[in-house]
Amino acid sequence: MFSSFMVNTWIAASMVAVIAGVVGFFVVLRGSAFAAHAIPHGSFGGAAGAVLLGVNTILGLGIFAVGGALGIGWLSRRGRHDVATALALVLMLGLGSLFLSFSVEYAGAVYSLLFGEVLGVPSDDLLPMAGLGIACILAIAVLYRPLLLTSITPEVAEARGVRPGRIETGFLLVVALASTMTVPVVGVLLMFSLMIGPAATARSFTSSPLPAIALSVAIALIIVWFGIAIAYVTNYPVGFFVGTLGALSYGSARVWAARRRSRRVGASPGDDGPRLQLTAPLLRAAPPGR
Amino acid sequence: MSQLLNALFATGFFASAPVRAAVVVGAVVAVVTGAVGVFTVIRSQAFAGHALGEVGSAGGSLAFLSGTNPLWGYMGVAVIAAGLMEVLGVHRPRARDVATGLVLGAGLGFAALFLYLDTTSTSTTGVTVTILFGSLFTISQPMLPTIVVLSAVALVVIASCYRMLLLSSLSPELAAVRGVPVRAVAIAYLVIMAVAVSLAAETIGTILATALLVGPPATALRLTKRPGGAMVLAGLIGVAAVWIGIVLAYDSFYWPPVDHGWPVSFFVVAMVFVFYLGSGAVASLVRARRDRRVGDPSAMGESGCEPHVDADAA
Numbered sequence: 362m363f364s365s366f367m368v369n370t371w372i373a374a375s376m377v378a379v380i381a382g383v384v385g386f387f388v389v390l391r392g393s394a395f396a397a398h399a400i401p402h403g404s405f406g407g408a409a410g411a412v413l414l415g416v417n418t419i420l421g422l423g424i425f426a427v428g429g430a431l432g433i434g435w436l437s438r439r440g441r442h443d444v445a446t447a448l449a450l451v452l453m454l455g456l457g458s459l460f461l462s463f464s465v466e467y468a469g470a471v472y473s474l475l476f477g478e479v480l481g482v483p484s485d486d487l488l489p490m491a492g493l494g495i496a497c498i499l500a501i502a503v504l505y506r507p508l509l510l511t512s513i514t515p516e517v518a519e520a521r522g523v524r525p526g527r528i529e530t531g532f533l534l535v536v537a538l539a540s541t542m543t544v545p546v547v548g549v550l551l552m553f554s555l556m557i558g559p560a561a562t563a564r565s566f567t568s569s570p571l572p573a574i575a576l577s578v579a580i581a582l583i584i585v586w587f588g589i590a591i592a593y594v595t596n597y598p599v600g601f602f603v604g605t606l607g608a609l610s611y612g613s614a615r616v617w618a619a620r621r622r623s624r625r626v627g628a629s630p631g632d633d634g635p636r637l638q639l640t641a642p643l644l645r646a647a648p649p650g651r
Numbered sequence: 652m653s654q655l656l657n658a659l660f661a662t663g664f665f666a667s668a669p670v671r672a673a674v675v676v677g678a679v680v681a682v683v684t685g686a687v688g689v690f691t692v693i694r695s696q697a698f699a700g701h702a703l704g705e706v707g708s709a710g711g712s713l714a715f716l717s718g719t720n721p722l723w724g725y726m727g728v729a730v731i732a733a734g735l736m737e738v739l740g741v742h743r744p745r746a747r748d749v750a751t752g753l754v755l756g757a758g759l760g761f762a763a764l765f766l767y768l769d770t771t772s773t774s775t776t777g778v779t780v781t782i783l784f785g786s787l788f789t790i791s792q793p794m795l796p797t798i799v800v801l802s803a804v805a806l807v808v809i810a811s812c813y814r815m816l817l818l819s820s821l822s823p824e825l826a827a828v829r830g831v832p833v834r835a836v837a838i839a840y841l842v843i844m845a846v847a848v849s850l851a852a853e854t855i856g857t858i859l860a861t862a863l864l865v866g867p868p869a870t871a872l873r874l875t876k877r878p879g880g881a882m883v884l885a886g887l888i889g890v891a892a893v894w895i896g897i898v899l900a901y902d903s904f905y906w907p908p909v910d911h912g913w914p915v916s917f918f919v920v921a922m923v924f925v926f927y928l929g930s931g932a933v934a935s936l937v938r939a940r941r942d943r944r945v946g947d948p949s950a951m952g953e954s955g956c957e958p959h960v961d962a963d964a965a
Contacts, residue, residue: 392745394752395698402858439931443697444869448927450701451862455920458784458859462914472770472779476763550763554756561749598767604760608753 369482370589373490377543378555378585380494382563382578383501384539385556387532389564391512394557395443396433396533399450401540401552403429406457408474408545413464418545419489426537426544429453434530476600477548486546493542500535508532509570550600551588555581558607565614580610661902673787673854673897673915676798680850681863681889683802686809686882687847688868690840693878694820697865699736699841702751703729704848704860706758711782711857712765716772720794721782725852726801729845732758737838785856787897787915798850805846808839816840817878854893855916863889866923870930892922 388397404426411421429449436445461471472478501508510518511525518525543552559580563573584606592599664670691700707725714724732754739750769778781789790798809816819826819833827833844864851860871884900915 389749392748394748395701398698398701398752398755440869440873441692441695441697443695444692444865447697447701447861447865448869448924451859451866451920452924454784454858455862455917455924458780458856458914459917461780461784462911462917463909471783472766475779475783476759476766550756550759553752554760557749557752557756561753598763600763601760601767604756604758604763608757608760611749611753 367593369484369487371586372487373482373546374585374589375582376490376494377547377552378559378581379578380497380539380543381552381555382559382581383498383574384536385560385581386563386570386574386577387501387508387512388536388556389560391508391532393532393536395446396430397536397556398553399433399446400426400429400533400536401544402549403450403453403457404537404540404544405474405549406453406455406460409457409460409464409471412470413460419541422544423537423541425453426540427534430530430533430537434526434533438526473548474544475549476598477546477551477603482546490542490546493538497535497539497542500531500538504528504531504535548600551585551603554600554604554607555585558611559584562610562614565611565618584610659902660898661905664898664901667901668792669788669790670897670901672790672792672795674894676790676795677787677854677893677897677919678890679799679802680854681867681893682886683805684847684851684860684863685867685871685885685887685889686806687843688864689872689878689882689885690809690816690820691844691864692868692872694840696844697861698748699751700844700848700864701861702736702755702758703732703841703845704852704857704864706732706755706762707849707852707860708762708782708857709758709765711852712762712769712778715769715778715782716765720791722794722797722849722853725849725857726846728758728761729849730842733838733841733845737841781856783856783858784914785852785854785859785916787854787893787919788900790853794853798853801846802850805843805850808843812836812839813879855919859916859920862920862923863893866920866927867892870923870927873927873930873934888926889923892926893919895922 385397388394404422407421407423407425407428408418409421410425411418414421432449432452433442433446436449439445507518507523507528510521510523511528515525518528540552547555560573560577562580563577567573567576584603588599588602588606591597591602688700691697704725707729710724710726710728711721712724713728714721735754736750739753740746766779766782815826815831815836818829819831819836823833826836848860848864851863854860855863867889868881868885870888871881875881875884896915896918899918900912903913903918904911906913
C-alpha cells in the first residue's frame, strides 16, 4: 500500500483533500453546491476536447472550467442562477459527448476522468498540482473577508462597498482553478464529494470559520486516506468509497448534533451566544427532537 | 420541393425504424419534461432535478448488470434519491443545497461502483458512455408502450394537482392558509420530477437529462408569464429541439470528421441552448418595444421571467 508507485497517489490525494476542504467550506456556506458540481463536471468536456486535439488535458480542463465559471456568471446576470448553471453544465457536457464520439480510443479514459483513477499518478503531475493548489489557497486568503461577509451578512457587505457579483465570479474562478488541478488526478466525482461532505460535516460541529475550515480539511484527509486504503485492498473504485464516506460522515454528524441538542433541552438558549450567527441555519436544519 | 426535402433529410430518414421510434419517444418525453420542468424552474429546483437525473446513472448501470432495461434503474434510484433528499431536508431553503449535494455525491459513488462492475464483467467500455450521454437511436422498440404510459401518468398527475402545485410553488404561506398540504405536494413533485428526468435520461442520457427538464421550461417562462401557457410552450420547444436534433444527427452521418454520425444528444442540448439564448433576445426586444410604447424607461429593469398567478390561474 505504501510501495513506491503509491507514494505519488498519497501525496496527490492529500493535496486534493486540503484544497477541497478549504474551498468546500465556502461552497457549503454560500450554497453554491450546484456550481461546485457543474464546473468540475463540465470541465470534463474540455478534457475530451484536449485528447481529441492531442494537447495537454490540463489545458482543456482549465479552459472549460474557467469558461464555465464565467459562463455561469454571465448567464446568471440575465436569468435564474440555477437555470444558468444547469444550462452551462449540459452545454459543456454535450460538447464533451461530441468530442468523445470523434475519438474512438478514449472510451476507457471517460470513466477515470469522471470517477477518478488515483491509483497511478505520474510524478510530473505533482509539481503543477502543487502550484495550482497554492494559487487556490492564496486566492481564498485574499477573498477571505469579502467571501465571509457576502455569505453571512450581504447587507453589511454591500454597505461596505463589496460587490457581491464580483465576489461570486471570483469565487467561481477559484472553484475552476481547484477543478483544473484536481479533476485529472481524482476525477469529477471525488472532487465534488470532497467539497460537500467534509465541509457540511465540519459545519455541524463548529460555527466559527477558521476551526470549521481546519476540521473540514481534516475530515477530507481522513476520508480520502480511508478511501484509497479500502480501494487498494478491495480493488473497487475509490470514487465509491469517497462518495459514500462523505455522505456517511455528514449523516453521523447530524445524528450526533441532534442527540446533543435533545440532551441540552431546557438549557438557556443564550449558551450559543454570539456564535449563533453562523450556526443558526445549520442548527435549524437538524430535525427537531430526533 | 422534393429537392429541398432531400437536402434537409438525408435519404432513408422516413423509412428508418430507429428514427421513427426516436421521433415518437423524443416527442413524448419532451412534452412531459416541458410540463414538469416549468415547476422545476419556478421552484428553483434545477439542482435537485439534475441530481435526480445523474444519480440515475447508478440505477442504469445496475440494471445493465442484471440485464433489465435501464429505464427501470434510472427511475428506481431517482425515486429513492428523491426520498433521501426529503429526509435530509431538501424542503428547508438553508439545507436544500447540502442535502441535494450529498445525495448526488453518494449516488455518483454507487454509479462508479456499478459502472466499474459493468466494465469488468462484460469487458465493454461503451456502457459508461451510453448511460451517461444516451443514444436516442438505440431505444428498444418494446419499451415504447411503457414510455408512453409512464409519460401519460406523469402528465395526469401534474394536471390533477396543477393548482395546488402552482399555489404552493408561488406562495407556500398562502397555500398553507388555504389548506394545501404543502409538504406532501413538495414530496409528490419530487417523485414526479424523478420520473420525468428518468424518461429524459432514457433519451439523452443521465447527465444531459437536465437539458430537457430545465432548458425548454426556462425558455418558455421568458416568453410568457402564464404557467399553463408556459407548460404548453415548453413542450413545443422541447419537441422542436429533439426533432431538429434527430434530423441533424441523421444527416451528420455524411459529415466530417468521422464516418459515423455525430451524437444526437449533442444536437438536442445545442438546440435547447440556442432556444434559451434566442428567447432572451426576443424577451428583451419585446420589453424594449413595450417600454417605448408606454414611455416608461423605469420598467426596463424588470426581469420578465418571474411567473405570476394570473386571474385565470388563481
